[in-house]
Amino acid sequence: WYKYQHLWAFDKSLSCEKYIQTHEQIHKYDEKFFFFEDIIAELDHHVKYVDVGAIRVNLRTIIRQVQDHAQEWKNTLGNCIASKTRINMYDLKNQIESLRMTMNMNIKGLEDFKLVMATITQVQAMTITAEVKYRGMQETFHMLRQHGINVSDEDIQFAKGLESSWGSLYQTSLFRGNTLEQTKEKFSKLNVVEIANFLKELDNFVEKFDLEGPATVGDDMDRGLQLMEEYAKYFDELETRKRMLQTAEQLFDNPLADFSNFNRAKSDFLAMDQIYKIYKAQKNARELWARTLWVNLNPQALVDGIEQFFKEYRKLPKVVRLTNAGLMLDMKMKQFKSVVPLMVSLKNEAMRERHWKELMAKTNQDFDMSPDRFTLENMFAMELHKYQDVAEEIVNHAIK
Template structure:
């Protein structure tokens, strides 16, 4: 028995030594996962920056480096263990994790590279658009404004693209050489685009002044259109008709169409005036007519609803007619009319509608 004690002690130390090594290697158990795509895709689903990808890829890169420092052969109490293939397998899986994360970063950033490339191309092309007409000039001036507003954002996006590709290079991720060439052109193209926009803006100054004169004429013409409409409305509009509600409201719809056209033209003029920094103009006469038309439409809706109900009531048989319900319904329409503001109720159309509702 005494002779077995050294053997048992040796065996115990041997087992403990092997267990220590295995315990240490078990900390890398997750490296062996087969569903790497699933885990990396879940990571990529969230809004990740290039810094996030760098941090996660750095973890596996450092683990990979640790295996280079491990001894391939380990001697444990005269028993030599060979870990070469085992370490190679672990390094392979580390690289697999890095490649999966790198692929997600590449997919994201290569799309962004194409997007920025298209944006720069389109802005440059649109900046050189013809300026022979007001719409064309407006288009180019909007492009200049767009360049001034977006240059800082585009600059940040280019910086992110460059940093992302540098991370891919750091972890030896392969991608088309054409993309590396394209990346180098982004900042110079952005600088050239901004400089060109300043040149075009300066060149367009005399053209803008010429168009300003044309627009001033259009503004005066628009004011005359409003004056003519208001004059016609006051002389021949619905307020000039007596006791013919159908004719009144037919006329209202005609004026409403004319006002819609004028309003559309006003919006176009306002957009152009803003473009040329011309002070905006109020049109009190137009506002007054629009307000009156809105009031007349309220009266028309009340009149039209009462007219429809009156037709329904007239078709009810006397035996089925409830006089109290009829009186209550009529009173409800009259109350709704009297709740309207005074400036809607008091003009001639309002009085005519009231007479129609009350049966006077």
């Protein structure tokens, strides 16, 4: 009982579904079937009764029940494997039909031609993969029948039919490829022209990026953040087009175009993107801190918070940290951190309203000093890092 209790301790359907999701090798399925068959065979040779004193205990019923559980496991596992294999067969069948339809489409222009040629290349490249798939399906059904699992003749024929369907598709790709050779030369020239025009477009884009992009904003990182979001869309779109044209180059055996200028710009953009992600995160944190009332100032929370962003910044490659954006972020975070002790000084009880009025006049700020309205946002707006000497002088006068 204890030896075989695992047979009824788990949900058979869920366990089998999980097993076939994590294991796809046929020999794994084979081993599992043999495991259950060995249990059944072992119990066939088990003693059928046990004498306990004057009482004979008949074990046939419990032996049969344990064997039934083992057989249920076999059947459930077999049905799950068969169901998964059928789904894979239909997926391969649909893929074959889709590839055949695309390969035989009527070509009306360069884009159609590139699609057909790409499909021909795809079919020829995945021939071995397809063979592994349909032969695996055939072997799976053969294995299931060997273990006594019911598999219909239709499934067997379906799996065999996939072999001939793929063979036919492959032959079609060879024939279609040969018939398009002359057309290929014509479209190859069109592709060269298209790439030349695209390279000019890229040069104009890179020039604009260098002259007006986020690297030109100086200390206005908010403007830089806005430009990063705008240029991200452009880079993604141009990168997609570049990859499509590079694929076409391979299809037509054209000389590889030089995208080094664009690649350099994209490399610069990706470096700045790492910087601006940290800048955006610390900007959001500062906006959250800004809601804190001045009376509730917790300087250590501000120091700890900005230090976390310094840690992220220091993890970046040195070449990224030394970019203009990287150095600017470092400076801004250091400015913020340096102002925290000054804010602590301004919390001194000696600070009166006249002192605050003087500080506001010096920093060109004006705000309500009511305890329920005076927030850190007002302090941040003063940009005290620019007026550190002035603020310290006012605090010293207040204390005296």
